[in-house]
Amino acid sequence: MKKILVLNGPNLNLLGERDPFLYGSKTLDAIERDLAELAMKLGVEIECFQSNHEGSLIDKIHEERKYCHGIIINPGALTHYSYALRDAIEAVGIPTVEVHLSDIFSREEWRRKSVISDVALKVIAGKGPDGYLIALEELYDYIEGKNAQD
Numbered sequence: 335m336k337k338i339l340v341l342n343g344p345n346l347n348l349l350g351e352r353d354p355f356l357y358g359s360k361t362l363d364a365i366e367r368d369l370a371e372l373a374m375k376l377g378v379e380i381e382c383f384q385s386n387h388e389g390s391l392i393d394k395i396h397e398e399r400k401y402c403h404g405i406i407i408n409p410g411a412l413t414h415y416s417y418a419l420r421d422a423i424e425a426v427g428i429p430t431v432e433v434h435l436s437d438i439f440s441r442e443e444w445r446r447k448s449v450i451s452d453v454a455l456k457v458i459a460g461k462g463p464d465g466y467l468i469a470l471e472e473l474y475d476y477i478e479g480k481n482a483q484d
């Protein structure tokens with residue numbers, strides 16, 4: 335069975351209470367439960383991991399590099415400056431979809447730039463919690479070779 339790693343970066347553990355207007359009222363637990371349900375339907379294994387620490391996210395990517403076939407990542411604010419996280423994704427060469435709950439491209443100037451996106455298959459932003467589900471479906475199709483355009 336194929337395995338997909340779902341990573342969430344700094345402050346995403348506060349989903350539900352953190353600025354619900356921007357990020358919605360769903361908790362990370364609820365998002366992960368929905369992902370687990372979809373994963374079961376698709377017949378893939380998922381592992382979810384959240385950390386407020388850049389190095390822990392990088393360690394997780396390194397640890398899982400031999401076992402996972404795809405990564406879904408919302409790097410939080412690391413999106414905008416973590417070349418180390420970007421390099422980790424590039425180094426392991428695992429197909430990665432970048433997700434943002436909010437539309438980073440229509441927010442503050444500094445949020446419009448992602449240093450991760452050039453190593454991601456795709457960026458899904460502004461779709462709220464559904465973005466994670468869309469990412470899982472698209473990553474699954476990609477991994478299973480069902481998406482001719484990729």
Ligand code: DQA
Pocket residue numbers: 344345346408409410411412413433434435436437438445
């Ligand atoms: C975010 C957008 C980032 O700019 C922000 O720092 C976050 C969440 C999003 O999901 O919209 O923590 O990645």
